[in-house]
Amino acid sequence: KAGVTQTPRYLIKTRGQQVTLSCSPISGHRSVSWYQQTPGQGLQFLFEYFSETQRNKGNFPGRFSGRQFSNSRSEMNVSTLELGDSALYLCASSLPGTGSYNEQFFGPGTRLTVL
């Protein structure tokens, strides 16, 4: 079974631009979560989608948004990029469920550099 895929793997943008990152979950997984990973901060939760609905959102500004499509693929968008948005953006998928015991499977991430 194919793992979680993220595209693109690397991205270089300049301040003020916007960017869209894509995530394809493991087949059959309907929950997709996004995280921002930076040195010293670890993984910071951005948002989680299940069946095209955002169920939870982390403490990030409104410049960060996301969506999920009917095939469970997800995109996240960052508008008006700032230098501090440079990070590794990770997507994780899991099987549907209401509990927290569902293992999250992570993709390799998209490395975003803002110049």
Place this chain on the structure above:
Amino acid sequence: QQQVKQSPQSLIVQKGGISIINCAYENTAFDYFPWYQQFPGKGPALLIAIRPDVSEKKEGRFTISFNKSAKQFSLHIMDSQPGDSATYFCAASMGYQFYFGTGTSLTVIP
């Protein structure tokens, strides 16, 4: 506010030694505590996980010790190997939201 605090930030261990990474949390509503291992250029991968009704869980060379009253849990890697060199993250979750520690970079010296 960091929901899960992890220490140390980095750790160097000799081959065959024991690696110990500690995490602490505040929210007693957390009900699942996984550890993830991440190699450079890869996403984190689940290593081992524990629920709060268990005090210890062992899988091969990896053991989680859980102290519910102290709200602390730790990862022990026995007989550490150079291949274990990676970044380790603890996490805690309730529902479908996960909170991660800041990571520990482990280097195992041959």
